[in-house]
Amino acid sequence: QSALTQPASVSGSPGQSITIPCTGTNSDVGGYNYVSWYQQHPGKVPKLMIYDVDKRPSGVSDRFSGAKSENTASLTISGLQADDEAYYYCASFTSSSTSVFGTGSRVTVL
Amino acid sequence: QVQLVQSGGEMKKPGASVKVSCKASGYTFSRYGISWVRQAPGQGLEWMGWISGYTGNTNYAQRFQVRVTMTRDRSTNTAYLELRGLRSDDTAVYYCGRDEEMAALDHWGQGTLVTVSS
Numbered sequence: 001q002s003a004l005t006q007p008a009s010v011s012g013s014p015g016q017s018i019t020i021p022c023t024g025t026n027s028d029v030g031g032y033n034y035v036s037w038y039q040q041h042p043g044k045v046p047k048l049m050i051y052d053v054d055k056r057p058s059g060v061s062d063r064f065s066g067a068k069s070e071n072t073a074s075l076t077i078s079g080l081q082a083d084d085e086a087y088y089y090c091a092s093f094t095s096s097s098t099s100v101f102g103t104g105s106r107v108t109v110l
Numbered sequence: 111q112v113q114l115v116q117s118g119g120e121m122k123k124p125g126a127s128v129k130v131s132c133k134a135s136g137y138t139f140s141r142y143g144i145s146w147v148r149q150a151p152g153q154g155l156e157w158m159g160w161i162s163g164y165t166g167n168t169n170y171a172q173r174f175q176v177r178v179t180m181t182r183d184r185s186t187n188t189a190y191l192e193l194r195g196l197r198s199d200d201t202a203v204y205y206c207g208r209d210e211e212m213a214a215l216d217h218w219g220q221g222t223l224v225t226v227s228s
Contacts, residue, residue, distance in 0.1 A: 001172060003154070036214035038155070045205065045221060046147075046155065051214035089155050091214075097169050099145065099212050104154040 004029065004090055004102035011108040017078040020105045022090030023071060028100055030071035034093035037066060037075045041086045049088075050075060077107070085109045112136040114144075114206055114219035121225045127194040130222045132206030139187040140164040145209035146180060146191045148202040149221075158204075160212045161189060169212065196226045 005023040012018040022029065022037075029035055037050040048057050050066035053073065063078045073092070077084055090102035117131040132144060146158040159170035161180040168180050174193075182189045189206055204222045207215030 034211075034213040038215075040155075045218045046215070047218075048214055048216050051216070057216060087154075091155075091157065093212055096172070097212070098171055099157040099160070100171075101147075101155045101157055 001028075001094055001096060001098060001100045004092060004100060006088075006090060006102040006105045008103075009106045009108060011110055012077075012080045013110045014080055014082065016080050017076060018080060018107065020075045020077075020088055020090075020107070022073040022075070022092075022102045024073070024092055024100075025071055027095040028092040029068065029073050031095055032093045033068070035066065035068055035073040036091045037064075038089045038091065039084075039086050040089065046089065080109055082109050112208065112217045114208065114217055116204075116206060116219040116222045119223040119225070121227070122196050124197055124226055124228055126196050126226075127192060128196060128224050129190055129192045130204050130206075130224070132189045132191070132219050134163075134187045134189070134208070137208070139182075140184060142208050142210050143212065144180075144182065144189040145207050145212065145215050147205045147207060147215070149205070150199070150202040153202075156202075158191070160209060163189075193224075196224075198226050200224065201226045 035053045038046040040046040053068045054066040145160045179192045206219040208217040209215045
């Protein structure tokens, strides 16, 4: 199972919106509504930000939103803040009854 | 509150085995599964497998099928990851996470650093 594809880096200015794509196949992202997104600050434990494509866990800011179109999922961060600077990983359930993570994207707030 | 507490760091020689524990509290252990994820230094997250807290059924990533065993003990609400035939590229932080049906890890352990070196 190959990792889902994400851009290595995405950047934006404070207050702007950015979108991180996560591309898979019909056997993972495109086949199931089980896409999740994680935020990881350097040296810290990952944190769930989005699950089931577009649901936010309790306590996660509504500035974070998820969507999916065919084989590509996306995470949008609106009103970008300095603390949003981190690595973001997508993940998906697969047709092999496993999970797979994305390659990860570093978000930089300019 | 939900907590997952992992065992401490390990230093192993190539070819050895390691067993990492993940003790859960604050929820009904049997209602959720546990996924194991690792992160090599400076690298991304890699999903290793999942175990049902209720049945003990497992699903492993293909690349770990031969070398990994995941178990759980419902009497102590603890999940275990055993990795055999360690190589230097198994050096990583190993995380457990609560994961109902391999859909999302909503709570994570603090991580266990496993270092493989001769």
